[in-house]
Amino acid sequence: MILLACPMTLPAQEKPEKLFVSPFNFPLLLSGNFGELRANHFHGGVDFKTQGVVGKPVRCIADGYISRVTVTPGGYGQAVYITHDNGYTSVHGHLLKFKSEVEKVVEAYQYEHETFVVDIKFTPEQFPLKQGEVFALAGNEGYSFGPHLHMEIRKTDTGEYIDPLQFYMDKIQDRTAPRASHVMFYPQVGEGVVNGSQQKRSVALKNLKTPVEAWGKIALGIKAYDYMEGTTNNYGVRLVRLFVDSVEVFSSTVDGFLPDENRMINAWTDYEEYKERSNWFMRSQILPGNTWRMLHANEKRGVLTIDEERSYVCRYELEDLYGNRRNYVFTIKGKKQPLEPAYKGRHYMRWNQGNIVQLPGVELEMPKGMLYDNVDLKCRVIADSLNISFDYQLHDKPLPLHGKCPLKMAVRYYPISDMSKYYVVRKHKGRNISAGGQFKDGYMHTVISELGTYSVALDTISPRIIPLNKTQWKNGNIQFKISDTETGIKDYKVYIDGEFVLFKFSSKNSRLSCVHPKRIKRGMTHRMEIIITDHCGNKTREEYQFK
Numbered sequence: 184m185i186l187l188a189c190p191m192t193l194p195a196q197e198k199p200e201k202l203f204v205s206p207f208n209f210p211l212l213l214s215g216n217f218g219e220l221r222a223n224h225f226h227g228g229v230d231f232k233t234q235g236v237v238g239k240p241v242r243c244i245a246d247g248y249i250s251r252v253t254v255t256p257g258g259y260g261q262a263v264y265i266t267h268d269n270g271y272t273s274v275h276g277h278l279l280k281f282k283s284e285v286e287k288v289v290e291a292y293q294y295e296h297e298t299f300v301v302d303i304k305f306t307p308e309q310f311p312l313k314q315g316e317v318f319a320l321a322g323n324e325g326y327s328f329g330p331h332l333h334m335e336i337r338k339t340d341t342g343e344y345i346d347p348l349q350f351y352m353d354k355i356q357d358r359t360a361p362r363a364s365h366v367m368f369y370p371q372v373g374e375g376v377v378n379g380s381q382q383k384r385s386v387a388l389k390n391l392k393t394p395v396e397a398w399g400k401i402a403l404g405i406k407a408y409d410y411m412e413g414t415t416n417n418y419g420v421r422l423v424r425l426f427v428d429s430v431e432v433f434s435s436t437v438d439g440f441l442p443d444e445n446r447m448i449n450a451w452t453d454y455e456e457y458k459e460r461s462n463w464f465m466r467s468q469i470l471p472g473n474t475w476r477m478l479h480a481n482e483k484r485g486v487l488t489i490d491e492e493r494s495y496v497c498r499y500e501l502e503d504l505y506g507n508r509r510n511y512v513f514t515i516k517g518k519k520q521p522l523e524p525a526y527k528g529r530h531y532m533r534w535n536q537g538n539i540v541q542l543p544g545v546e547l548e549m550p551k552g553m554l555y556d557n558v559d560l561k562c563r564v565i566a567d568s569l570n571i572s573f574d575y576q577l578h579d580k581p582l583p584l585h586g587k588c589p590l591k592m593a594v595r596y597y598p599i600s601d602m603s604k605y606y607v608v609r610k611h612k613g614r615n616i617s618a619g620g621q622f623k624d625g626y627m628h629t630v631i632s633e634l635g636t637y638s639v640a641l642d643t644i645s646p647r648i649i650p651l652n653k654t655q656w657k658n659g660n661i662q663f664k665i666s667d668t669e670t671g672i673k674d675y676k677v678y679i680d681g682e683f684v685l686f687k688f689s690s691k692n693s694r695l696s697c698v699h700p701k702r703i704k705r706g707m708t709h710r711m712e713i714i715i716t717d718h719c720g721n722k723t724r725e726e727y728q729f730k
């Protein structure tokens with residue numbers, strides 16, 4: 184089989200290396216590459232190391248203008264979007280600071296709207312940029328655990344995410360091929376068996392010298408990472424090919440995806456394996472509902488048919504962007520084994536139609552396009568008459584949905600009359616995770632994007648505020664630790680002497696800190712008021728005096 188053409192098409196005379204310059208004036212090293220596996224999304228760009236420090240100037244990679252700026256407690260923290268004249272938009276995340284003209288506009292917006300969270304769009308005239316011009320300082324803001332610059336390159340018209348590394352290959356060396364550790368064998372439901380079992384089975388590659396014995400329809404998956412010289416990081420694998428008896432049956436190329444395709448990662452990776460055991464496996468099978476264009480397979484969508492008692496020679500070929508390649512060869516021994524046909528229960532759902540799950544007191548609507556494969560849901564009502572609602576197991580394993588699906592659950596018992604304090608809760612591994620929701624006509628209504636066990640809970644507990652280092656407050660260095668145990672923090676406000684003061688919230692360490700310490704006047708007594716609200720409207724209000 185011929186690999187289909189790469190989606191990145193550039194005019195023949197334009198070398199990718201000429202389109203964009205480096206964002207930094209020091210040697211580039213990656214701590215993350217394009218398409219690394221994450222739950223619910225691919226890593227949409229590259230992570231450039233910043234020599235272990237924050238504050239490195241970030242240069243504009245091509246002529247254009249700042250088209251958007253966002254500030255969030257998690258995610259990218261502070262981000263700049265630059266729309267370039269060449270048809271691409273770059274996104275730069277975890278920034279410490281914007282250039283001063285932009286910083287002023289953002290600050291004015293924050294004070295005017297009394298909010299830390301910002302999402303502002305700009306016109307081309309406001310902040311035009313020349314290639315090489317410094318527009319920000321790199322940082323460690325938002326959901327970042329070490330100084331680095333997260334940089335994405337997207338096609339401006341379609342929003343397609345593409346691999347920024349292709350523009351910097353002349354600046355970053357890589358002679359190290361990807362490495363794999365395990366192969367997963369997936370007997371197809373009711374149609375395949377591996378080593379006497381119809382359950383999936385993970386085998387370390389080093390143990391595959393002893394072939395597995397299989398019969399019927401099975402698919403494979405592989406656990407692998409890429410590596411580069413000069414770093415200890417591991418990266419996503421750009422290209423995976425599977426050959427059986429020298430015929431290519433499957434390939435995946437992580438070089439682009441549209442915003443709509445981002446969640447398809449849940450169908451390509453083994454979502455349950457990640458959720459239950461933190462293992463990332465890439466399937467060498469295209470599930471029926473997976474439409475990500477970068478997967479290619481034979482007419483059987485990568486599924487192997489083992490119907491002869493002989494050896495089937497499998498070869499995995501892994502390759503990075505630089506063409507560094509590694510092969511793994513092993514055999515599957517065809518051996519007849521007893522096979523139980525699948526039993527289709529009352530909640531058998533088909534991927535190519537809309538589905539509704541109904542049990543006493545619960546209803547889940549899954550429109551067409553939400554399931555990636557047929558599934559026999561293991562639904563169960565766990566009834567306890569003391570509970571606000573029953574616990575509803577919608578499936579016995581975490582199962583990803585492609586979008587948000589409406590769920591309603593009956594409330595059976597009303598310990599309090601204020602219905603704004605009720606919320607839907609997802610129960611996973613002994614943890615309760617809020618799934619939001621609103622009460623109406625005896626039911627809690629919400630949307631979910633993953634099957635599991637859900638129930639209804641109450642949040643009447645107000646957020647906690649812990650003041651930190653009070654002796655430093657007189658210098659304007661005011662910090663709190665804020666937290667909320669059930670539904671989480673929705674909003675916070677800090678006023679000093681009756682005036683709104685900008686505080687930054689960092690979701691990774693729950694710290695709330697004053698952004699402009701120098702604006703707090705010294706030598707006078709200040710009255711500070713802090714108000715924190717959670718997602719069920721519980722408020723905590725504290726007052727402090729400091730001098």
Ligand SMILES: [Zn+2]
Binds near residue numbers: 334
């Ligand atoms: Zn990143």
